[in-house]
Amino acid sequence: MSSSNSIHSSAMKFAVKAWSNGRARAGVLHLDCCPTPIDTPSLLLSTRKGLPLFISPDLLPSLPSPDSHLLHVSPLHFLEGLSMTTISKIGGLHQMLGLHEYGFAAVPRDSIQCLPEANSTNKVGASFETPCGRLLIKPAEYMEMISSLRPELWATLADEVPAWVSDKRNKTSVDRTIKWLDECIALSPVELFLELLLEVLVWKKGNDVPKR
Numbered sequence: 001m002s003s004s005n006s007i008h009s010s011a012m013k014f015a016v017k018a019w020s021n022g023r024a025r026a027g028v029l030h031l032d033c034c035p036t037p038i039d040t041p042s043l044l045l046s047t048r049k050g051l052p053l054f055i056s057p058d059l060l061p062s063l064p065s066p067d068s069h070l071l072h073v074s075p076l077h078f079l080e081g082l083s084m085t086t087i088s089k090i091g092g093l094h095q096m097l098g099l100h101e102y103g104f105a106a107v108p109r110d111s112i113q114c115l116p117e118a119n120s121t122n123k124v125g126a127s128f129e130t131p132c133g134r135l136l137i138k139p140a141e142y143m144e145m146i147s148s149l150r151p152e153l154w155a156t157l158a159d160e161v162p163a164w165v166s167d168k169r170n171k172t173s174v175d176r177t178i179k180w181l182d183e184c185i186a187l188s189p190v191e192l193f194l195e196l197l198l199e200v201l202v203w204k205k206g207n208d209v210p211k212r
Contacts, residue, residue, distance in 0.1 A: 044072035075145035092150030104151035
């Protein structure tokens with residue numbers, strides 16, 4: 001390894017390292033809760049309310065480590081059941097689920113139940129189709145969820161649009177996403193994410209390369 005750059009927060013350290021004298025780089029994510037570093041890019045294990053969909057929690061240690069130590073969670077899953085106030089009093093996801101050696105990455109959408117609805121999204125907030133019906137989620141509401149769940153990483157709200165929308169709609173999407181990003185940062189109790197990386201993540205669906 002010829003060189004490295006790292007960024008620290010209260011719950012993690014992210015380093016970009018050169019593995020040779022060429023231009024190849026690799027990322028390494030160190031989370032306080034995980035026993036070993038996680039190489040990036042990394043896959044996230046899908047969950048429903050923080051628990052894996054395909055395996056019981058007691059069998060999680062049988063999966064390859066540390067690749068299985070990063071879980072994707074959608075805060076929208078918790079709109080049913082316990083209130084955010086109750087989850088916060090319990091101590092967040094780790095205390096509630098007993099998964100103390102696993103990291104959680106919170107993203108508003110998932111791939112099955114909570115899907116963005118571009119036609120219903122407006123300047124106030126992002127719209128999602130959920131098991132509870134179509135919901136409009138405002139930045140303040142979303143940050144209340146993040147504050148209660150206490151994930152290691154989280155992505156901001158984004159105005160996700162399909163690739164076939166007009167240039168005007170695409171520009172509106174970018175403007176709204178930047179606005180919501182600023183609002184989420186202002187409402188965030190702690191820094192749990194890297195702003196630049198999240199800006200890339202929330203625009204990944206766009207078809208305008210310069211804007212991405």
